[in-house]
Amino acid sequence: MSSVKQRGSGPGSWGEAAAVWAAIASVGLVVLFTWVPLHAAAALADRPRPAGNPLELLSDLAKGKVTWSPAASLIAAVILLVALLCLAAGWRLVGRSGSRRRVDRAAPRMGRGRDVAALRTPRARAAAARLGVEAQGAGLPIGRSVTGGGVLLQDWEAVSVDVWGPRAGKTSSRAIPAVLAAPGAALATSNKRDLVDATRGPRAARGPVWVFDPQQLVGVEEPTWWWNPLSYVVDETTARALAEVFSSASTKAGARTDGHFAPRGLQLVAALLLAAARGARPLTQVYLWVSDPNDDEPAHLLAEAGFPMMATGLAQIVETTPKQRDGYYGEAERICSFMTNSAAMRWVTPPSGGQLHTAGTEFEPEEFVRTTQTLYSLSREGTGDAGALVTALTMAVCEAAEAFAKTQPAGRLTVPMVVVLDEAANVCRWAQLPNLYSHYGSRGIALLTFLQSWSQGVEVWGRDGMRKLWS
Numbered sequence: 089m090s091s092v093k094q095r096g097s098g099p100g101s102w103g104e105a106a107a108v109w110a111a112i113a114s115v116g117l118v119v120l121f122t123w124v125p126l127h128a129a130a131a132l133a134d135r136p137r138p139a140g141n142p143l144e145l146l147s148d149l150a151k152g153k154v155t156w157s158p159a160a161s162l163i164a165a166v167i168l169l170v171a172l173l174c175l176a177a178g179w180r181l182v183g184r185s186g187s188r189r190r191v192d193r194a195a196p197r198m199g200r201g202r203d204v205a206a207l208r209t210p211r212a213r214a215a216a217a218r219l220g221v222e223a224q225g226a227g228l229p230i231g232r233s234v235t236g237g238g239v240l241l242q243d244w245e246a247v248s249v250d251v252w253g254p255r256a257g258k259t260s261s262r263a264i265p266a267v268l269a270a271p272g273a274a275l276a277t278s279n280k281r282d283l284v285d286a287t288r289g290p291r292a293a294r295g296p297v298w299v300f301d302p303q304q305l306v307g308v309e310e311p312t313w314w315w316n317p318l319s320y321v322v323d324e325t326t327a328r329a330l331a332e333v334f335s336s337a338s339t340k341a342g343a344r345t346d347g348h349f350a351p352r353g354l355q356l357v358a359a360l361l362l363a364a365a366r367g368a369r370p371l372t373q374v375y376l377w378v379s380d381p382n383d384d385e386p387a388h389l390l391a392e393a394g395f396p397m398m399a400t401g402l403a404q405i406v407e408t409t410p411k412q413r414d415g416y417y418g419e420a421e422r423i424c425s426f427m428t429n430s431a432a433m434r435w436v437t438p439p440s441g442g443q444l445h446t447a448g449t450e451f452e453p454e455e456f457v458r459t460t461q462t463l464y465s466l467s468r469e470g471t472g473d474a475g476a477l478v479t480a481l482t483m484a485v486c487e488a489a490e491a492f493a494k495t496q497p498a499g500r501l502t503v504p505m506v507v508v509l510d511e512a513a514n515v516c517r518w519a520q521l522p523n524l525y526s527h528y529g530s531r532g533i534a535l536l537t538f539l540q541s542w543s544q545g546v547e548v549w550g551r552d553g554m555r556k557l558w559s
Contacts, residue, residue, distance in 0.1 A: 122149070126149075129163060200233075209238070221503070224272070224503055229242075231262075244532065244534060245529055247525050247528060249539070251542055259510060264287055266536055272504060273463075275465070276510060278466055296459075298464070301466045317436055318364055324362065329520070330358075334423050360377050363393075364386075370437045426473065453487075457485065465481050469514055475516070475517060496532075510538045
């Protein structure tokens with residue numbers, strides 16, 4: 089190993105520099121606390137001024153040629169006091185700037201005045217009065233403005249998208265206050281228990297609380313109730329929508345799908361879901377049909393239920409060449425793979441002799457949206473992922489709220505429903521969300537979607553979908 093010694097970088101150079109700065113500081117102190125007080129005192133007393141050279145002035149002072157007067161002492165004391173005050177102010181300023189957060193440093197570039205007028209309380213109250221929901225409060229809290237103070241609110245006609253990095257405080261700052269401020273029904277998704285822990289108690293005072301937790305993220309949350317996803321399926325359209333939800337949840341972000349087999353596999357799943365719904369079969373039966381292409385029961389059920397076109401399409405898939413049929417059923421099996429999770433299926437299948445459930449209460453979205461109850465829907469990516477069921481449940485509740493809103497004055501909920509989609513890109517990958525976002529705001533459904541980054545949203549909804557969601 090070799091080292092290169094640069095000129096002026098040795099110990100001697102540091103000592104020389106220190107000596108120079110010490111000399112400069114000494115001269116400065118002499119000028120500030122000796123030269124200035126003596127010259128100022130002489131000027132005030134209208135006496136001859138002492139020597140102008142600081143060193144000569146010190147010599148004259150030592151020899152008694154210049155007398156240190158009380159006026160000079162007073163002036164020196166004032167200079168010392170001012171210097172101490174300046175040092176204290178500077179120290180405080182440095183300390184405050186060091187502890188300031190990024191949002192405070194960005195405050196000068198944040199909106200103020202008319203830029204945020206629409207978010208302030210008077211405007212939110214006016215919107216609530218115009219919508220006839222002033223009894224439910226002015227809106228949902230966004231935060232406090234750092235450029236002028238005052239609370240900023242999301243009014244009951246608005247929807248929002250929040251982009252927060254990990255551990256930036258989105259749950260404590262936005263999600264929790266929104267759930268607590270919900271005047272009517274509240275739905276919240278998450279992949280952690282903190283949102284449930286912080287709001288479950290206060291929300292329980294408003295009405296029953298439902299916790300959908302197949303992966304037991306909150307704790308030992310036994311399925312004392314169940315929800316039947318097939319209750320959502322009533323025709324070809326709803327069957328297709330549920331199949332698309334299951335497909336989106338089972339497809340990894342950025343993954344490419346086969347342009348030939350994917351559409352037919354999706355069509356197959358939709359037909360099987362409709363057959364199960366009309367035939368009063370449980371959701372698990374769909375996977376059994378997917379595993380047995382030779383079973384013709386689904387086609388018969390569709391024909392008997394009055395869906396001949398779906399029955400014919402299913403029959404065509406079954407009767408195609410073995411290679412193509414295997415491809416279609418392979419895609420369908422991928423979409424329905426979550427149905428092999430027995431723990432998750434306990435939450436979405438009917439009670440069976442008391443063995444799977446401690447109670448047979450069925451969750452009904454159509455009734456939930458008419459109440460002040462709370463639903464927490466939890467899932468986490470990885471083994472046992474229940475994201476498909478979380479997304480399906482969210483879709484079912486939102487569409488039930490929309491249907492109920494259509495029966496209300498002006499076509500919107502008289503008591504707004506709050507939907508907090510925390511960690512939406514991970515646990516609630518609803519492909520149609522960007523298309524429905526602004527529409528739900530006009531129905532009195534206050535949607536809040538939380539993402540960790542812009543790119544995370546692009547992975548789920550595509551670039552155009554994310555732009556639509558944001559705008």
